[in-house]
Amino acid sequence: MGEQACACEEKYKEIEEAIGEYKGDRSALIPLLQKTQRLFGYVPRAVQVKIAEELGIPLTDVYGTVTFYSFFSLKPKGKYNIQCCNGTACYVRGAPKVIERFEKELGIKAGDTTDDGKYSLQVVRCLGACGLSPTIMVNQDTHARMKPDKVPEVLKKYV
Amino acid sequence: MTKTISNVNELQKLREQYKAAISQAKVRVLVCTGTGCVANGSLRVYEKLAEAARKRGLETSIEVLMKGEKEPLLLSKSGCHGFCQKGPLVRVEVSGTGREGSNTLYIHVKPEDADDIIESIIAGTVVERLLYRDLSTGQVYKSEEEIPFYRLQKRVTLEHCGKIDPEDIRDYIAHGGYSAVSKVLLETTPDEVVDLVSRSGLRGRGGGGFPTGKKWSFAKAAKGSPKYVICNGDEGDPGAFMDRSVMEGDPHRVLEGMIIAGYAIGASHGYVYVRAEYPLAVRRMRKAVDDARSFGLLGDNILGSGFSFDVTIREGAGAFVCGEETALIASIEGKRGMPRPRPPFPANCGVWGKPTVINNVETLANIPSIVLNGADWFRALGTPASGGCKTFALAGQVANTGLVEVPMGTTLRQVIFECGGGIRTGKKFKAAQIGGPSGGCLPESLLDLPLEYDTLTKVGAMVGSGGLVVMDESTCMVEVARFFMNFIQSESCGKCVPCREGTKQLLAILDKIIAGKATMEDLQLLEELALIVKDASLCGLGKTAPNPVLSTLKYFRDEYIAHVVNKRCPAGVCTALKEYYIDETKCRGCTLCARVCPVSAIKGEKGKPHQIDPSKCIKCGTCIQKCRFGAISVRS
């Protein structure tokens, strides 16, 4: 645990510095939340409080914004965030079957994270790689032309 | 910071220098590094090509050429060609700009092909096996422009995509970049710019089709300062990726459009709003802004004209409704992205309550070409009611998927069968879904419809942002309507009741139909409710949400009736309407299926054919997987 707490402290320091730069500037809310999400994998309550104080906006507004946009989450995401595109092109070419298979392999429903904190599964809007449908993204890697049977193979790459 | 370019002569000088440098190389090799090709491994291809050249003692960078050295090849990274399906793509062109036609396009290039490509360049030959081959005719094509997918296209906004290095501002300048800005800032008055855009017949490519010149004239006339320009790069419609392609492949073109818009309306600041799902586009737009600023093409006193303009990049955070202009403005201001009623329109009351022009990426990307080629040229490309070209994102069950930029007025049939190469599966064409969740599904009888704003709206579809998904017989139209309704329902921001509650009810009725539990009254209710949501919703999201339902009801009513009355899904898609049955002639009575059935729906004596009780069967498919004799099938 010691190590993790240490890394967290650094992250808190980094985000506090960033927040400090935008004192009173409401338009910085979303960019700051984006930074938080990237740093922590979610938006911790403590950071929300800090942002509210520094930007001078009510905490409910910060919370309301966090819950409005799907990019932000209140719970930590898994180490590997699997995003399955279910845009029209992927849908027409069988994305639902791929999603189903991920759910089966991971034993969770889309939107959840496995108990060991390793994988999160998300169904997302079009990733813009329709020529290669169905596509998924694991963290920053795109995997093209997915098939249900390719699911175990992909998961093996992320352990 | 000293600017690299402070007047038009310096711009011209840089252009000449870079052009000369490119032509110091015998050929230029461009490896596509758009999102699609990167996902297919194009960065490895690039590395291997560089390595293969190095091994032979060749220098491949532009900086060496800039020093005046001659080299056999220049190796660059390009943006998306719109033909991602065939990627990774490598384009080899005889160097120097403007020498079209003498290029070679390699498809599905693998890292192992690098040596052969480099060898062939040195030898002046072509690697036959990597050329595009038309699957139906067997014909092989060497150059990109000859390939049927591209032949019908007229590329305006995509002109440079795949042909320049999007991360090198000098490359854009060498290809004529920023000459539209210099022409406007130094030789044209703001009124003349607005007039030019009005006469060109350009209409908003973000979906609404509102005349761009008119929008600009409103913002120009509006009182209040400062004024703002927003570039809408939210591109929320699933299946559309033309804005991504332009932002990734030719980001400076977008900036140029914005500067010109800013000059026309008297704005000094712009925002580019890019969706978070496009990390590469965000990065390239950011770099473009930084580079343009350090080259003096953004910032104070651009090209010594006295006009100043700067741009900020804003990332979205994953909400479809933020593509709607008033919601997008709220999001830029740091609020929840919820639309507000209009008027007042953004032209009068936009970001921070100031006059704002908000235009789509593709709209702005057309501006430099209009400035350079004139309003008449642009108008003549399209139809009288809609000038220019439009990019469609062709997807679904066609042989060639990708971006096609065609003149307004091209028919659906041409796009699907000529560019798209027809149906990939060999099955029959069934419908084209055009315009995303706000659009509609068109049947075969409308294939000869010219693609333009008004004709499509008339038949219940929409140009929208240009998503065009082709479906074959194996698609269930009710299920398609449900898919879009599900999308809209989860993206509805919840502000107005008709959209929030109406879409929920529409979805519930569609679910009921698909489950085989609906009656004809439900069908009637579906139609009535769809019309109410269309009329009563606050913003475009709700107003257009019923289009997929209404258009499928209009053109594929039989299919709804089959679901409702006959409890049958003609396409065999809807699980609840499927029936599992055992072929008595094949069944050996091994009892395996009866034992694995989780709900004990299968009965029978050992050694005799078994039967499935349809009232108990949950259609889980376990029995089919287990049966060793292939005796179990599904019918619908």
Ligand SMILES: Cc1cc2nc3c(=O)[nH]c(=O)nc-3n(C[C@H](O)[C@H](O)[C@H](O)COP(=O)(O)O)c2cc1C
């Ligand atoms: C629900 C909804 C989503 C929209 N999404 C986009 C989008 O992703 N990109 C876009 O350019 N316009 C989108 N629009 C249209 C914008 O509101 C606006 O009309 C457009 O950006 C204006 O630019 P244009 O005149 O250049 O088309 C959307 C509209 C609605 C109602």
Ligand code: FES
């Ligand atoms: S990413 Fe290479 S063609 Fe689209």
